[in-house]
Amino acid sequence: MSMGAKPSNNHAATEGKGWWRSPFSVFQTNLQEVDAVMDVEQVLDIIEEHGADTWLINTGGIVSFYPSDLPFQTRNPFLGDRPSGDLIGDAVKAAHKRGIRVLARCDFSKMATRIAQDNPDWLFVSPKGEPQIYNTLYSACPSADYYQHRSLDILDEIMDRYPVDGFFFNWFGFSETDYSRVYHGVCHCQKCQTTFAEYSGGKELPDGPGHANYPEWLRFSNGVIRALATKISDHILSRRPDAALVLSRGAPVIYYEANNAFGRELWHHSTSENVSAHMTGLPEVSLMVNSVSFVDMPYRMAGEQPEHFAQYLLQAIARGGNPSTYIMGAPGRIPYANLPLAGEISRFFRDHKDMYGQLQPGGGIALARPDRLRAADPGYEDSVEEFRGLYSAFKEKHIPFDVVGADLIAKMDAEGLLGKYRLVVLPDLGALGAGAAAALDRFVEAGGNVVLTGSSGVTGHGGVELASAPSIMRVGTPDKGQALWATYVSTSAQPEAQAFHYAAPTIPVYGSYAHFVWKPNAERIGVMLPQAPFGPPEKCYGHVTGGEPAAASASRNGSVIQIPWSVGRTYREFGTTEIRDYFLDTIRGVIETPVAADLPEQVEMIVGRDQSGLVIHLINQTGARRKSFGPHVPVEGGRLHISGAAGTAELLVSGAPADIRNSGAGIEIALPRLDLYEVIRVPLAR
Known part of the structure; x- marks a missing residue:
């Protein structure tokens, strides 16, 4: 989950009227500049087949995938090779014809050299007084004017031109570390020095985690990001009440990224943990779980193990999150062997949206x-x-x-x-x-x-x-x-x-x-x-x-x-x-629980509730490896014991008839062979 995810201050965003308050499924194409010429109809065919109803596509920020007229935007040079000259215009028009929503991806964390040289006060400044430069791009500071004001101008230009259904901001925070995992420190720009001194009562701005004031800076920086998120959300909703804002904190839709990384210990239940922590405490705020299809950012062309990728999606939907599949580039350019299995799960979610729309924590x-x-x-x-x-x-x-x-x-x-x-x-x-x-x-x-x-x-x-x-x-x-x-x-x-x-x-x-x-x-x-x-x-x-x-x-x-x-x-x-x-x-x-199970330890059982009773997800994790999940071992002979059940049950994945017998004050379900997952819907006696 995001660090410091808290209740949204924006009541309009959480009062239950936006499209994002119902279940949705996202397909993100994280584009390279060369993808400006891609065939949007072909991409939409793939998105529909995958089971998604929302397309998250690069739009503005580092590079604009539309013909921006703003001096602090950098037009994608490949737009000139596109007949219309406007990828976003083509994408929104084609998607809406099919009933697919479009989320505009923006990244204000970095800017081109030209813009940085014209506006040095917008930049991150290291404790040594140096800018942070990565692949010719300069990092911006969230306290400075580019984030605080010019980002709103970019959003206005997009909203003036396109009926997008919402926005997602990538890397929305303070850039202490770059893509190569080089630590640059806490930003020491003039704005950060002034505002941290005001916040802390004149304390010294820390240089990094080893400084005594760093814990206080973390709280300060979280406050800066939350205040900025509220400002941007209010701005969007004042113009477009039907448009969502997706951020890692403080927005109408909270974003959690399910990913792996070399050099980091794998916690096999990370997605389940993060989604559950959100849904129990912030049920009024929708959650999008963006599942990364590659093994790590430095290896974007190496697909994640299919069974591992499936765990992201299964743990997300079992706990009440909205699934998202995130790939690099236009679909088909880079082979990701995990997409067929991901599509099966996304289509299952799509086909049972009524149930997932009612799903609540029930542990x-x-x-x-x-x-x-x-x-x-x-x-x-x-x-x-x-x-x-x-x-x-x-x-x-x-x-x-x-x-x-x-x-x-x-x-x-x-x-x-x-x-x-x-x-x-x-x-x-x-x-x-x-x-x-x-x-x-x-x-x-x-x-x-x-x-x-x-x-x-x-x-x-x-x-x-x-x-x-x-x-x-x-x-x-x-x-x-x-x-x-x-x-x-x-x-x-x-x-x-x-x-x-x-x-x-x-x-x-x-x-x-x-x-x-x-x-x-x-x-x-x-x-x-x-x-x-x-x-x-x-x-x-x-x-x-x-x-x-x-x-x-x-x-x-x-x-x-x-x-x-x-x-x-x-x-x-x-x-x-x-x-x-x-x-x-x-x-x-x-310990009091209405559900008990006779299953191997390697099966995770997640119990939720809908309007009729219990929704039980069984996720087969027998394929757990040190750094991933591999192929599972089918589980035979499992049983569930459910107190207070009405005597019926549905097995939604296998479609097998439920083998039920009465047992005390409830029922016992003899489970069919469990492959990767099963979802059992059990009405409770009223």
Whole structure:
């Protein structure tokens, strides 16, 4: 998801009237200059066959694909080889004849040398006082006049000439890093120096992530982009209320890019995570998931593995996003072997738009993820690892859950969205803030349950933010690193530990362990076995139970379970089933779900709701590789157990008749062979 995605300030954009508030599917042609002569009818044939209803096409900014008359635009030199001299005019006219919408892609991040030399005050300036130049193009600063004012002139020229259905801005942010991954630093142009000083009370503008003021600059820069997004959105909607604006934050349509990259660890569930975090906290703002068909930007002609590309689309639609396929160049010029499979999924989405238009999160458990605006703060990466470990635990055991943004908890409470859940899990997030803490206390008072791991809900000075927590305060700083090696927890009292004889389980503790003062009425769960020598084996003595618990809980109308160590990070690092099952067993009493599954761990089950009941997506991830997904292994003999079901079900992908039998207060569905994915629609009894 975008860093710092927040509610849109533009009420006209989110009141539900725009075309983008209904399901849509996009095909993006990311054009080179030579594509100005492409056959638009041929492209539209491909887009229609793919199952898309919206075409995202390069229009203005770095190069204009129409005959711009503005002195700060650079006309595509190949337009002269096109009979009409106007690619955008031809594309919009032909697309609208077929009922296909057109989104105009603009990129204001860079400009030609001529324009830069005439307007040096528009440019990014490095901490060394140098411009950022890439392939003869100069990077612009979002604080300066090109972004702030001239971009509106470009949009006006486009809207004056063409009835486009919306706009998408590429690279809409501060250009700290270029395409070659060279880090240039924080912009030090005069406008940035002045505005950051005003924002921060006169603090020094940082040069990069190593500077103490960088976390504050991240919040400042996010505010600049959000304010600019609102300004542009208001401008577009004042002229064209039927036109969307697609940005990574602060717009009527939020854009998330599903991509891969060499040199970056692959998180196989990234798309699912990001879409879920958006749809739970910002349901009033549409989400477009742009899936990249190539392996990475430096290798745009190398297609992504088809099964990997399919995961982008499947995870997107299962969580409520609108799918988009993004290719380089005019279709057919570069071979992308993933497009046929992508087309199958896009057509499935098209054929079931009525269902996807109703789809809402339905996991029952809310797993909070760290606030992206804290990415430069100490401990952020550890929180991400904790989150991913707990995500994997729920996913592997087919316990339905949704992801929520930690920064959106207070908003969700105010809008009644938090109350849809019975359990909220907070993975070693640190301080939550007064608003989120109060929201969670109200949630518990109303009968909800909360699980805290590590130092979630704890300030930097050890204060416990939740009044409903079983702890009073944290003592000192958490044990970390080597200070935790050879430390364990157990649900057994370990009565024979003095004789060096241990009962199962003995769970390793990795990452951090926080020491708390517990309330007198807190129920202590399990024991900790403090660190003892771990080598050589002849001298490995000393694991006796101390006074610290493995976890603790407190109950009011609901309950709070506090696990004072990073159990998710431990599972993420070691990967043993015993760690995962320890966590799930510890919180078993507060897990309530209408759906259970007998399926391999490698099948992701995502549960949503529509007006009639449940919509269950099963995504086969048996092909998971270190850096991609390969061909899947078909799964036979799977079963679903659904409480409160009405006794019928539809299998929308295979079309097979549902093999159902009554089971207790619900039904059991014997699944047919599961290939790449299946979608099951299950009405609930009313």
